[in-house]
Amino acid sequence: MFSIRTRAPGSYARTGTLKLAHGEVRTPAFVPLATKAVVKTLEVREAEALGFDMVLGNTFHLFLTPGHELIRTFGGLHEFQRWDKPIITDSGGFQVFSMGHGTVADEIKGRAAQFVGERSGAILGIEEEGVTFRSYLDGSTRFMGPETSMEVQASLRSDIALVFDECTPFHADREYTARSTERTHRWLDRCIAWHAEHGPEGQNLYGIVQGGVEEDLRRASAQEVVAREYLGGIAIGGTLGETKDQMFTVVEWTIEELPEGKPRHLLGIGEVDDLVRGVELGIDTFDCAMPTRIGRHGMAVVPDPEKRWRVDLAKARWKESDEPILDGCPCPSCEPGYSRAYIHYLLKAKEQTAQRVLTIHNLYYLQRLMAELRDAIDEGRLPAAAAAVRAGAAPWELAGAR
Amino acid sequence: MFSIRTRAPGSYARTGTLKLAHGEVRTPAFVPLATKAVVKTLEVREAEALGFDMVLGNTFHLFLTPGHELIRTFGGLHEFQRWDKPIITDSGGFQVFSMGHGTVADEIKGRAAQFVGERSGAILGIEEEGVTFRSYLDGSTRFMGPETSMEVQASLRSDIALVFDECTPFHADREYTARSTERTHRWLDRCIAWHAEHGPEGQNLYGIVQGGVEEDLRRASAQEVVAREYLGGIAIGGTLGETKDQMFTVVEWTIEELPEGKPRHLLGIGEVDDLVRGVELGIDTFDCAMPTRIGRHGMAVVPDPEKRWRVDLAKARWKESDEPILDGCPCPSCEPGYSRAYIHYLLKAKEQTAQRVLTIHNLYYLQRLMAELRDAIDEGRLPAAAAAVRAGAAPWELAGAR
Numbered sequence: 001m002f003s004i005r006t007r008a009p010g011s012y013a014r015t016g017t018l019k020l021a022h023g024e025v026r027t028p029a030f031v032p033l034a035t036k037a038v039v040k041t042l043e044v045r046e047a048e049a050l051g052f053d054m055v056l057g058n059t060f061h062l063f064l065t066p067g068h069e070l071i072r073t074f075g076g077l078h079e080f081q082r083w084d085k086p087i088i089t090d091s092g093g094f095q096v097f098s099m100g101h102g103t104v105a106d107e108i109k110g111r112a113a114q115f116v117g118e119r120s121g122a123i124l125g126i127e128e129e130g131v132t133f134r135s136y137l138d139g140s141t142r143f144m145g146p147e148t149s150m151e152v153q154a155s156l157r158s159d160i161a162l163v164f165d166e167c168t169p170f171h172a173d174r175e176y177t178a179r180s181t182e183r184t185h186r187w188l189d190r191c192i193a194w195h196a197e198h199g200p201e202g203q204n205l206y207g208i209v210q211g212g213v214e215e216d217l218r219r220a221s222a223q224e225v226v227a228r229e230y231l232g233g234i235a236i237g238g239t240l241g242e243t244k245d246q247m248f249t250v251v252e253w254t255i256e257e258l259p260e261g262k263p264r265h266l267l268g269i270g271e272v273d274d275l276v277r278g279v280e281l282g283i284d285t286f287d288c289a290m291p292t293r294i295g296r297h298g299m300a301v302v303p304d305p306e307k308r309w310r311v312d313l314a315k316a317r318w319k320e321s322d323e324p325i326l327d328g329c330p331c332p333s334c335e336p337g338y339s340r341a342y343i344h345y346l347l348k349a350k351e352q353t354a355q356r357v358l359t360i361h362n363l364y365y366l367q368r369l370m371a372e373l374r375d376a377i378d379e380g381r382l383p384a385a386a387a388a389v390r391a392g393a394a395p396w397e398l399a400g401a402r
Numbered sequence: 403m404f405s406i407r408t409r410a411p412g413s414y415a416r417t418g419t420l421k422l423a424h425g426e427v428r429t430p431a432f433v434p435l436a437t438k439a440v441v442k443t444l445e446v447r448e449a450e451a452l453g454f455d456m457v458l459g460n461t462f463h464l465f466l467t468p469g470h471e472l473i474r475t476f477g478g479l480h481e482f483q484r485w486d487k488p489i490i491t492d493s494g495g496f497q498v499f500s501m502g503h504g505t506v507a508d509e510i511k512g513r514a515a516q517f518v519g520e521r522s523g524a525i526l527g528i529e530e531e532g533v534t535f536r537s538y539l540d541g542s543t544r545f546m547g548p549e550t551s552m553e554v555q556a557s558l559r560s561d562i563a564l565v566f567d568e569c570t571p572f573h574a575d576r577e578y579t580a581r582s583t584e585r586t587h588r589w590l591d592r593c594i595a596w597h598a599e600h601g602p603e604g605q606n607l608y609g610i611v612q613g614g615v616e617e618d619l620r621r622a623s624a625q626e627v628v629a630r631e632y633l634g635g636i637a638i639g640g641t642l643g644e645t646k647d648q649m650f651t652v653v654e655w656t657i658e659e660l661p662e663g664k665p666r667h668l669l670g671i672g673e674v675d676d677l678v679r680g681v682e683l684g685i686d687t688f689d690c691a692m693p694t695r696i697g698r699h700g701m702a703v704v705p706d707p708e709k710r711w712r713v714d715l716a717k718a719r720w721k722e723s724d725e726p727i728l729d730g731c732p733c734p735s736c737e738p739g740y741s742r743a744y745i746h747y748l749l750k751a752k753e754q755t756a757q758r759v760l761t762i763h764n765l766y767y768l769q770r771l772m773a774e775l776r777d778a779i780d781e782g783r784l785p786a787a788a789a790a791v792r793a794g795a796a797p798w799e800l801a802g803a804r
Contacts, residue, residue: 041758066743352443
């Protein structure tokens with residue numbers, strides 16, 4: 001299901017192709033979120049025109065609404081959201097545990113390291129069988145365990161399903177992380193058992209490596225996942241550290257344990273510099289809310305390493321600016337030549353169009369970045385391309401970086 | 403600037419072409435609202451792909467934000483919103499007076515006939531010079547009179563500007579309406595005087611016929627407007643009555659007074675049956691918030707005369723429906739085959755995409771309706787086409803109605 005085309009010398013980076021039930025994914029690739037059966041502000045099908053081969057749906061959210069039973073009656077998520085290219089579905093573990101662990105999402109991005117306790121008490125119990133929680137929609141008591149997650153993903157008929165895991169927070173101590181990781185491995189086996197018997201034809205199952213920031217736990221978790229030959233690929237999840245350096249140290253420990261032949265997905269990571277570093281470490285696919293989320297908050301991705309590759313067009317300094325969103329960008333949002341003043345005005349007037357325009361720009365930027373990195377790997381010039389990105393080159397300028 | 407191609411026998415209906423500074427408008431035509439320099443949920447340029455030749459911007463809203471001075475520095479509204487086809491701008495009179503007259507918008511649609519008094523006290527004074535009001539944005543005191551409106555529209559550089567008028571509410575008595583209409587005529591002359599001296603090259607000025615629902619006042623107002631040869635076209639505004647029959651009686655009185663050679667715009671009217679009747683009465687262009695507004699409220703335009711040509715997809719009855727938005731509709735929103743269940747789900751999940759999808763469908767429907775009515779007039783089969791619409795035919799079925 002995965003074939004490697006080019007290996008970059010002196011790096012873990014590679015290009016390849018994922019052959020899935022609904023088509024091929026060129027790797028390394030960024031996978032936009034269609035969490036709730038829609039790429040926020042777009043139609044899912046628009047992701048294809050932007051150059052994407054796959055989108056990511058979310059088991060937890062779709063389980064709560066509209067419900068996997070309804071989606072199954074439509075033949076699956078592809079039919080429901082009208083997208084006939086590959087879909088990967090997250091298992092719901094991250095979302096279920098986020099409700100209880102508070103700032104887990106922030107922690108994974110390295111933004112918070114303080115224990116904030118349980119939030120809203122949405123988790124009613126974490127047990128061997130699974131997790132009981134209160135629905136954020138209607139307050140009803142719901143349960144999700146490995147088999148539930150697999151069943152939901154079977155109903156969604158995604159091309160790639162992920163196993164149900166516990167995403168341990170950064171504030172968890174070594175002992176909690178160790179126990180949690182062991183339970184995640186038991187859940188892994190239950191997911192495989194369910195999937196082997198009931199999984200829909202053509203659906204690949206990915207395992208998830210956990211283990212927090214402890215080297216031995218990470219390596220052990222990777223080895224456990226690698227040992228399950230049933231798995232079609234391997235995802236790296238959980239707390240990756242407080243800093244970007246720590247994050248990629250954790251990724252590298254994991255990569256060192258993985259076989260070359262299976263595809264690797266890095267969960268929830270998608271900043272421009274992180275994508276470059278992830279590619280260098282041999283990650284094949286990435287997903288992240290960043291491009292769509294910051295677009296809805298008025299921010300555009302731009303080649304500015306000093307400003308985390310983003311500019312906030314909601315700021316008053318753009319009120320009269322005739323500067324384009326990003327000079328030279330060939331994306332569908334930049335092509336008409338909107339001024340920053342116009343986008344700023346639309347944001348202030350709370351017109352949805354601004355969020356959509358920025359979402360399209362941001363997604364295009366990441367897609368183009370990945371396409372250019374693929375070309376750079378295939379043409380033996382990844383180091384120059386990576387250095388150019390870090391120095392502030394736009395994706396479409398990378399072909400010239402040698 | 404206006405040429406008539408075909409006159410429908412036994413009716414006032416005609417097809418023609420408005421030749422404007424930024425291109426041609428095929429008439430009769432529906433003009434989508436780009437009130438605040440954006441077609442809500444779309445980019446303005448998308449109106450072209452939907453088949454529209456012109457959009458309508460609003461003087462009042464753009465005066466308050468981002469301000470006509472800013473738009474002027476960009477070269478006008480075309481440059482600011484990146485739309486190089488014709489623009490008509492409403493004068494702001496309707497919006498200024500809506501703040502004081504309360505339910506004027508509802509009344510114009512015949513939905514309310516009761517005096518509700520001043521709302522929110524936003525109008526601070528209506529005087530011969532103009533209107534002083536409080537900005538809904540920041541509470542600041544602002545003034546708009548005929549010259550202000552003309553100056554704003556000159557800055558916007560619209561292809562068609564409308565004169566500043568008072569839109570009298572239905573609850574106004576005959577005497578108020580008479581006095582108001584006379585003032586509107588004095589404002590008309592001030593608009594013409596300003597425009598003749600300062601109006602941008604290529605901008606056409608339309609007069610507005612007022613006079614409430616009193617036949618003599620309407621006819622007199624029409625005659626006053628007709629007498630101003632400077633005007634490039636004539637709009638019909640104000641309270642048109644409590645019922646659709648009364649509305650079109652008022653329109654017909656007006657039409658009887660108008661010369662054939664000048665284009666006529668009917669302000670704020672755009673229901674499917676009203677468009678057909680307006681075309682039969684010789685209206686050349688229409689604008690209305692209906693298709694975009696009901697789209698944002700979850701409604702799709704459908705060929706159902708019993709249900710005011712709309713279906714509410716937010717209703718629970720569509721929760722599991724595999725029915726398409728509208729079977730057989732060739733619009734960009736129906737083409738992917740979304741189920742009503744999917745759109746219902748997106749609406750409930752408050753995903754903007756649903757509003758956008760419905761807005762596109764609704765606009766396409768009205769555009770296609772007008773295109774088919776034009777063909778019907780040109781081919782001498784308007785009566786059959788109009789009867790088919792009233793019997794529940796979709797626009798794309800009209801070519802077969804003979």
